[in-house]
Amino acid sequence: MTRHEAIAAAIAPLRRRDGSGIRPGTTAADLPAAVLLGLPVLVALIGPLVAGTGEPPPDSVALPSQPPGAGHPLGTDVLGRDVLSLVLRGGSSVLGGTLAALLLSYAIAVPLGLLAAGTRRPLDETVMRALDLLLALPGLMILLTLAATGRSSSGWLIAVTAALQLPYVARLVRAAALAPGCRTVVEALRMQGRGWAYIHLRHLTRELAGPLATDAGARFSGVLYLMASANFLGLGLPSSSPDWSVLIERNSDALFTQPAAVLVPAGLLMSLCVGGNLCVDRALARRRTAG
Amino acid sequence: PPGDGGGRSGRFRAAFTAGGSQETLDPHVAPNFVDQARAKALFDTLATYNDDMSVRGRLAESWESDASGRRWHIRLRKASFHDGEPVTAKDVLYSYRRAADPKTGSPSQQLLSAVDFGKSRASGARELTLVLKDPDFEFPTAFAGPGTEIVPEGTTSFRHPVGSGPFRYASFKPGGIAHFVRWKGHWAGAPRISDLEIVPVNEESARVNALLSGQVQYAGDISGSFIDRLEHADAVRVLTSRGATAQQLLLRTGRAPFDDPKLVEALLLGVDREALVRVALAGRGTVGNDLFGKGLRGYPAELPQRERDVERARDLVREAGAKGLSFTLETSTVDASWESASTLIARQLGDVGLHVTPRKRASTTYFSEIKEKGVAALNTTSTLPVSDFLQQRLRSGVARNLTGFDSGRFDELMDRARSTREEKERLGLLHRAQRIARDESGMLVWGFSDAHDGVSASVKGLRSAVPNSHFWARFDDVEPS
Amino acid sequence: MTPPAPLMEDRRMTPRAPLMEVRRLSAHAATAARPLLCDVSLTVPAGRVTAVVGPSGSGKTTLGLGALGASRPGVRLQGEVLLEGEDLLALDEPRRRALRSGTAGHLAQHPETVLDPLRRVGRALRELAALRQGAPGDRSESVRAALEAAGLPGTEMRRRLPHQLSGGEQQRVALASAVVTGARLLVLDEPTSGLDPASTSALMARLRTLADGGAGIVLLSHDLELVRELAAHVTVLERGRAVEEGPAREVLGAAERSMHPLTRGLLAAERGTVGMPGAPGTRSGDGPAAAPTPPGPGESEGVAATGVAVRRRGGGDLLTGPVTLSFPPGSTTALIGPSGSGKTTFARLLAGLTRATGGELTWDGVRLPRRVEARSPAQRRAVQYVHQSSSESFEPGKPLLGQLAATGRLLRAVTPAAAEAETRLTADLFGLDEELLHRTPGRLSGGQLQRCALVRALLARPVLLVCDEATSALDVISRERVLGALPGLLAPARTALLFISHDLEAVRRLTHRVAVFEAGRCVQQGTVADLFHTPADGAPADLVRAAKGRGRAGRSRTGSAEGNR
Amino acid sequence: MHRYVARRSALALGQCFFALVVVFALDSLVPGDTADVLQGDHGNPQQAAALRDRLGLDEPAWQRFWHWLGSLLAGDPGRSLVTGLPVGDEIGRRLAVSVVLALPALALVALLAPALGVVAGLREGTRLDRALSAAAVLLHSVPEFVLAMLLIASLSVAAGLLPATAAGLDGAGLLAQPSVLVLPVLVLTARQLCDLARQIRVGVAEQRGSAPAEHLRLLGLPERRVVLRHVLPNALAPASQQFARCVEGLLGGALVVESLFSVQGVGTGFIQAVQNRDTPQVQTYALLFAGTVVVVNLAGDLVSHRLAPSKEASA
Numbered sequence A: 001m002t003r004h005e006a007i008a009a010a011i012a013p014l015r016r017r018d019g020s021g022i023r024p025g026t027t028a029a030d031l032p033a034a035v036l037l038g039l040p041v042l043v044a045l046i047g048p049l050v051a052g053t054g055e056p057p058p059d060s061v062a063l064p065s066q067p068p069g070a071g072h073p074l075g076t077d078v079l080g081r082d083v084l085s086l087v088l089r090g091g092s093s094v095l096g097g098t099l100a101a102l103l104l105s106y107a108i109a110v111p112l113g114l115l116a117a118g119t120r121r122p123l124d125e126t127v128m129r130a131l132d133l134l135l136a137l138p139g140l141m142i143l144l145t146l147a148a149t150g151r152s153s154s155g156w157l158i159a160v161t162a163a164l165q166l167p168y169v170a171r172l173v174r175a176a177a178l179a180p181g182c183r184t185v186v187e188a189l190r191m192q193g194r195g196w197a198y199i200h201l202r203h204l205t206r207e208l209a210g211p212l213a214t215d216a217g218a219r220f221s222g223v224l225y226l227m228a229s230a231n232f233l234g235l236g237l238p239s240s241s242p243d244w245s246v247l248i249e250r251n252s253d254a255l256f257t258q259p260a261a262v263l264v265p266a267g268l269l270m271s272l273c274v275g276g277n278l279c280v281d282r283a284l285a286r287r288r289t290a291g
Numbered sequence B: 001p002p003g004d005g006g007g008r009s010g011r012f013r014a015a016f017t018a019g020g021s022q023e024t025l026d027p028h029v030a031p032n033f034v035d036q037a038r039a040k041a042l043f044d045t046l047a048t049y050n051d052d053m054s055v056r057g058r059l060a061e062s063w064e065s066d067a068s069g070r071r072w073h074i075r076l077r078k079a080s081f082h083d084g085e086p087v088t089a090k091d092v093l094y095s096y097r098r099a100a101d102p103k104t105g106s107p108s109q110q111l112l113s114a115v116d117f118g119k120s121r122a123s124g125a126r127e128l129t130l131v132l133k134d135p136d137f138e139f140p141t142a143f144a145g146p147g148t149e150i151v152p153e154g155t156t157s158f159r160h161p162v163g164s165g166p167f168r169y170a171s172f173k174p175g176g177i178a179h180f181v182r183w184k185g186h187w188a189g190a191p192r193i194s195d196l197e198i199v200p201v202n203e204e205s206a207r208v209n210a211l212l213s214g215q216v217q218y219a220g221d222i223s224g225s226f227i228d229r230l231e232h233a234d235a236v237r238v239l240t241s242r243g244a245t246a247q248q249l250l251l252r253t254g255r256a257p258f259d260d261p262k263l264v265e266a267l268l269l270g271v272d273r274e275a276l277v278r279v280a281l282a283g284r285g286t287v288g289n290d291l292f293g294k295g296l297r298g299y300p301a302e303l304p305q306r307e308r309d310v311e312r313a314r315d316l317v318r319e320a321g322a323k324g325l326s327f328t329l330e331t332s333t334v335d336a337s338w339e340s341a342s343t344l345i346a347r348q349l350g351d352v353g354l355h356v357t358p359r360k361r362a363s364t365t366y367f368s369e370i371k372e373k374g375v376a377a378l379n380t381t382s383t384l385p386v387s388d389f390l391q392q393r394l395r396s397g398v399a400r401n402l403t404g405f406d407s408g409r410f411d412e413l414m415d416r417a418r419s420t421r422e423e424k425e426r427l428g429l430l431h432r433a434q435r436i437a438r439d440e441s442g443m444l445v446w447g448f449s450d451a452h453d454g455v456s457a458s459v460k461g462l463r464s465a466v467p468n469s470h471f472w473a474r475f476d477d478v479e480p481s
Numbered sequence C: 001m002t003p004p005a006p007l008m009e010d011r012r013m014t015p016r017a018p019l020m021e022v023r024r025l026s027a028h029a030a031t032a033a034r035p036l037l038c039d040v041s042l043t044v045p046a047g048r049v050t051a052v053v054g055p056s057g058s059g060k061t062t063l064g065l066g067a068l069g070a071s072r073p074g075v076r077l078q079g080e081v082l083l084e085g086e087d088l089l090a091l092d093e094p095r096r097r098a099l100r101s102g103t104a105g106h107l108a109q110h111p112e113t114v115l116d117p118l119r120r121v122g123r124a125l126r127e128l129a130a131l132r133q134g135a136p137g138d139r140s141e142s143v144r145a146a147l148e149a150a151g152l153p154g155t156e157m158r159r160r161l162p163h164q165l166s167g168g169e170q171q172r173v174a175l176a177s178a179v180v181t182g183a184r185l186l187v188l189d190e191p192t193s194g195l196d197p198a199s200t201s202a203l204m205a206r207l208r209t210l211a212d213g214g215a216g217i218v219l220l221s222h223d224l225e226l227v228r229e230l231a232a233h234v235t236v237l238e239r240g241r242a243v244e245e246g247p248a249r250e251v252l253g254a255a256e257r258s259m260h261p262l263t264r265g266l267l268a269a270e271r272g273t274v275g276m277p278g279a280p281g282t283r284s285g286d287g288p289a290a291a292p293t294p295p296g297p298g299e300s301e302g303v304a305a306t307g308v309a310v311r312r313r314g315g316g317d318l319l320t321g322p323v324t325l326s327f328p329p330g331s332t333t334a335l336i337g338p339s340g341s342g343k344t345t346f347a348r349l350l351a352g353l354t355r356a357t358g359g360e361l362t363w364d365g366v367r368l369p370r371r372v373e374a375r376s377p378a379q380r381r382a383v384q385y386v387h388q389s390s391s392e393s394f395e396p397g398k399p400l401l402g403q404l405a406a407t408g409r410l411l412r413a414v415t416p417a418a419a420e421a422e423t424r425l426t427a428d429l430f431g432l433d434e435e436l437l438h439r440t441p442g443r444l445s446g447g448q449l450q451r452c453a454l455v456r457a458l459l460a461r462p463v464l465l466v467c468d469e470a471t472s473a474l475d476v477i478s479r480e481r482v483l484g485a486l487p488g489l490l491a492p493a494r495t496a497l498l499f500i501s502h503d504l505e506a507v508r509r510l511t512h513r514v515a516v517f518e519a520g521r522c523v524q525q526g527t528v529a530d531l532f533h534t535p536a537d538g539a540p541a542d543l544v545r546a547a548k549g550r551g552r553a554g555r556s557r558t559g560s561a562e563g564n565r
Numbered sequence D: 001m002h003r004y005v006a007r008r009s010a011l012a013l014g015q016c017f018f019a020l021v022v023v024f025a026l027d028s029l030v031p032g033d034t035a036d037v038l039q040g041d042h043g044n045p046q047q048a049a050a051l052r053d054r055l056g057l058d059e060p061a062w063q064r065f066w067h068w069l070g071s072l073l074a075g076d077p078g079r080s081l082v083t084g085l086p087v088g089d090e091i092g093r094r095l096a097v098s099v100v101l102a103l104p105a106l107a108l109v110a111l112l113a114p115a116l117g118v119v120a121g122l123r124e125g126t127r128l129d130r131a132l133s134a135a136a137v138l139l140h141s142v143p144e145f146v147l148a149m150l151l152i153a154s155l156s157v158a159a160g161l162l163p164a165t166a167a168g169l170d171g172a173g174l175l176a177q178p179s180v181l182v183l184p185v186l187v188l189t190a191r192q193l194c195d196l197a198r199q200i201r202v203g204v205a206e207q208r209g210s211a212p213a214e215h216l217r218l219l220g221l222p223e224r225r226v227v228l229r230h231v232l233p234n235a236l237a238p239a240s241q242q243f244a245r246c247v248e249g250l251l252g253g254a255l256v257v258e259s260l261f262s263v264q265g266v267g268t269g270f271i272q273a274v275q276n277r278d279t280p281q282v283q284t285y286a287l288l289f290a291g292t293v294v295v296v297n298l299a300g301d302l303v304s305h306r307l308a309p310s311k312e313a314s315a
């Protein structure tokens, strides 16, 4: 009915006053964001090639938490390992693990949220209330139970971390998809015989790109540190792993005596988050002006 | 405001970890440091431990045994409780009986259960005789054990506890601050500070920050990297007691694969104790020689240090047919150094052809879990008298023998030692028993870690001491500045 | 009326000072080869209606926005726009807005998109009223007056959210929001496109009163009747150029007297004698559509609705019904009725977009699922619906050709190439250049998009085609083309047509049978001729009267226009 | 509406019950029990047996659960296995602390997030927006402990301006000494604030160019009013859900902050209860969290229901 058209107005392709909008296309303003994003990714990808992936021999172990000095440009960590080589080797697992957990949660939560935002009220209630249940369970409890019952592989950790994100993402998707879900264009596509997958996954996810991308940017660091602290409970990666987030957690007590062991990996992760988010912002803004 | 309540007002605040505490002022249920510190302030014991864990009198003026080592005669000094009543022999009997009752849950229950209370008598207001079930010339160590504090006869509630210690109860909320005030009538003289507050602060970094910012004057139990930070701070002093905690690797000798003595020996030779001390303890500790109680009375200091021998260890592994054997090493966050220790041990044993995977268990239930599960586990023991330790941890069949060590020769030597009156001879027997344990018990003591407490630089009167010993948390000696 | 009395006097005293003047305004889009507007000038004196007419896509909307110093994204303006002597284009945005504030009002071509979906009508209007009126009492009064001026009397509307309004009601609420500020300059883009004849006449009268009260009105419309009735001056636009201008009665007086072929074309189209050469499928003559041949043996019975009704969730009825209507193959049915009578609701119900709460839909006697998601591709193909706000029914950012051709591919399994060829052909019948089809929806005018939506639905070769106000955004020439081409396009598949419209002329020409809705009920059903000769009491009678009234007004236009000035 | 609320409330009870069952099941999957915890590395089998007997741990698990549930329905959540004190008192004390901490944080988030989100969203793409966004993301991605430690080291330890911890203070104590709250509230706010502000920012950026906004501008409404009356409400509708997340996050998830500042709140309380295997406490906390989540979500749903038009007009 007409309400669909009216709601459409709220989310309608967004018009911008002439001249006030930013210019589309790549500009110099993109550069810092790209550098911030690129640096950690580069370290993660190329680092292992430079540093080699093997563990250093045990007799090369130095005193723990030593400040930068000869032989150790970034000092040593609490296990007496060279921070530089750890940092070079520890990027891929953190990126891989976090991305895997994020992707998994989005892969499940987005369709669930869209399903809930669909026209079937009972389905909506069932999905959302079931996810609420997940929300009501203390995540820590689940992690502890996993650790205590020996299900401590990375796979489990990724699965549980992803599961813990589900309700949040699904709610966001549902809320954002509710209004566009009854847009005139969606109705027109339905009538045109477009399938569920096309309408939801292509059209609506495009509509949802803004809130979702923003959410993913923020969620990235949340998942990162959740997984790191789970590592600490004995889940997922061993605490001796060079993984950046594990390094941060592991060396947290030495923040003041050997700051490099915390701040270098944390800096790389922060640079990744900031760079990633800024790039997302730019991309969204560009899409808006172009649309 | 920060720094408020420093020594000037005579108030002293001490921060301790309190996680898992039962939050009661019952001194007989005192498993944690914070409980012990509170008990030490409110109550007295018959005796305390010197730094080497020898016993010295406190409420007990003197004690002696008959020739059999079964009957112990004790004389109390003149002292009174906070309510003015004198401390009597009856109070001692009541307290000991209570602590010996398994329902109470005292850490010294085992020690005191040696007493036959049916036969023990008070022979005067300040004299009593304890009759033991078996002869034991090392029994006086029980007088200083934690959880043996003397409470007035008939005490069942500790809501407003009455003790004979240097401080009186003022207020306490479970989980909150325990506030005690100086008791002028203490037999050793009144404490110099007027108020003592014991503050629970679980997170180590919070304790350090509270100390650095002057919110507290004392922060107990500080480990690892925070020491470095405190050592560089001007306003703070670190009290370090050397070698306070024995760091062990326990191997289940009763279970495969460690039922093969060759493999046990291979491990003893395969571990690099020095590297462990250097890295896992950050050099803050001393190398262990697979025996408990370095530097304590009864420790066989003359034994040569065991060194790493990778070649020999590898051969032994091969002989035991265990090349490439993998097993898990139980570990936890109970001790700050275990994380690194387990990683390092795994790597060191990798060199001798064993594949070790550390497996982390929940800290609170760790000890009960390793009783049942696993073949190799890390463990710590804080300072105790050597004979108590041997008696409680290594005799065959005792509850806390976690390695399954079962040696008739060892048990016999221990029995002979306990019933030997002559101290030198007794210690000689203990030495012999320990030699056996060192090779066969499956307990690999790789090091002794230092214990650290932080105090404000302005605080005088506190010295470093191992937990359980007399001078540890002795806040009645603190001088107001 | 809205403008306060003293102002009225002011304006009356200086009738010659133009309220607004557009001088040599050009508009360029980076993506378009030729300018959207080229050196167009326009003078809007106070107290007069100045009209701009022209075929769909000629630049009316662009000019209307430009007259307020605004433009759509991607469009640059050049020239001068003087509002009360100040050049809007030379000012920065806040100053421009300050100047417009309380002075200018705008009615967008697609009013449904400009209403804030979260705010109730009354509150939204009150806020705009505050631009002029300080005291809360005065604001309420302005809101009341504005709603009344827009033809929505009573307080009931104020509590509604925009999505609870019908298309025509939205149109009128948007109009109210344009006049509630007490604006002296009104730019009205197709103000009558969603209105029934009765409302149109009422609106005409009210606009006249507004103009008399001193307001300057820019009327962008394809409704020549309306323009003749109201405007003193008219500009004819073609492809962004002003091809003719002058007093309305002269320019739009008689085809013979007009200077420019376009104007002549417009006038001819209005009279139904199309002179557009080479437009295939055009059908002249103004007689009513022929009765459909009854379904032959073995032929399908088509789609039918039996006793359908729609109840609102919170209670209350949208479609009081129950409505029973059947659409045999080849039949043409018109659905008319005053704005808000439930036409769109019924149409959406057929399409499965609004769920019926009672009754049944059948196709060839087989039940049709109530929700479009539950329908099979064949069932979806069977009933096609063209939205009332068809311009919103396209995916932004994707070229139209692909979007339109998808229907053929998806519903009839035609190869992509064939589907595109078919699309081009049909589009061409409706006067849409192939070049337009390669653009994205944001770059087309309202009328162009409306025709695209119709093309898309037709490509399905449906059993029943439901057109909700499918010609409302079209100028007379385009409308003529569409009306002419439609029967030919429906014939091959013997598609039944349900034509919802306020344009009784189109209804008469296109359809054979008519159903009249009033307040959610079907109050009369019968042939078009029956309706015109013996309308039932109530809505049917009103409609017929209004239509005839307008016709008369049109015929005596010269006199009335002169009488006004 | 009333029917909806009634139905959701009934569902909420079911959800809480389900959460309790799952938490209990998880709890019983974990090896060891309170007796093990209390004994630590000392104690012996006799003591353990005596303790289990006293705590009633020798009863089968499900029986304990039903007993607990029964007494809960009678209004008594039981006694802590570890301290022997009434669970209600203990959790109530900690809840008071958490609320004292969470309310100012919530207020800050509620005020600052829209402000920052609007400022950045309206100036999307400008240097100011980029700076604000970068700062927000940076704050969000700094590990909380690093932020807290740096703040403490600079503001408390070095400058002596603010207390470093809230050691030993209960709810009333915190209120009496508000300076203690400053740092924990700051750290707590930082993360949630960034989350919410960024969501509002996209909303605003999308809405400020929407057709209704443009229409209001054409009618000459000043930008301030366009933003306040149109852009903000439309951008906030989705953010109301995010705000609900915030409340949960502040009440339960403030773990790191609570332990770093030694705040005796429900976050650390819950962890301790779980670690101590203190079943009655764990269950009561689970009920508290589940209840909070359910209520906050219900509130969030009702608010967005009010703010945004309903999904379907017809049934």
Ligand SMILES: Nc1ncnc2c1ncn2[C@@H]1O[C@H](COP(=O)(O)OP(=O)(O)OP(=O)(O)O)[C@@H](O)[C@H]1O
Binding pocket: A001, A002, A003, C163, C164, C165, C166, C167, C168, C169, C194, C312, C318, C337, C338, C339, C340, C341, C342, C343, C344, C345, C346, C388, D313
């Ligand atoms: N969600 C809703 N809530 C309340 N009333 C509604 C809702 N949707 C539509 N209406 C009302 O239902 C009636 C029928 O609307 P409908 O759109 O079917 O009218 P219409 O005949 O198509 O009118 P128009 O010619 O103006 O398009 C109108 O009065 C409208 O205000």
Ligand SMILES: Nc1ncnc2c1ncn2[C@@H]1O[C@H](COP(=O)(O)OP(=O)(O)OP(=O)(O)O)[C@@H](O)[C@H]1O
Binding pocket: C029, C030, C031, C032, C036, C054, C055, C056, C057, C058, C059, C060, C061, C062, C063, C072, C073, C074, C075, C109, C222, C442, C443, C444, C445, C446, C447, C448, C473, C474, C475
């Ligand atoms: N961004 C753009 N890029 C290219 N062409 C555009 C753009 N915007 C509009 N146009 C074209 O400009 C022309 C004028 O559009 P406008 O909307 O002003 O027409 P109109 O006269 O209002 O038509 P209608 O009566 O159909 O509403 C149309 O042909 C349209 O396709």
Ligand SMILES: [Mg+2]
Binding pocket: C060, C061, C062, C109, C189, C445, C446, C447
């Ligand atoms: Mg137009």
Ligand SMILES: [Mg+2]
Binding pocket: C166, C167, C168, C343, C344, C345, C388, C468
């Ligand atoms: Mg309609």
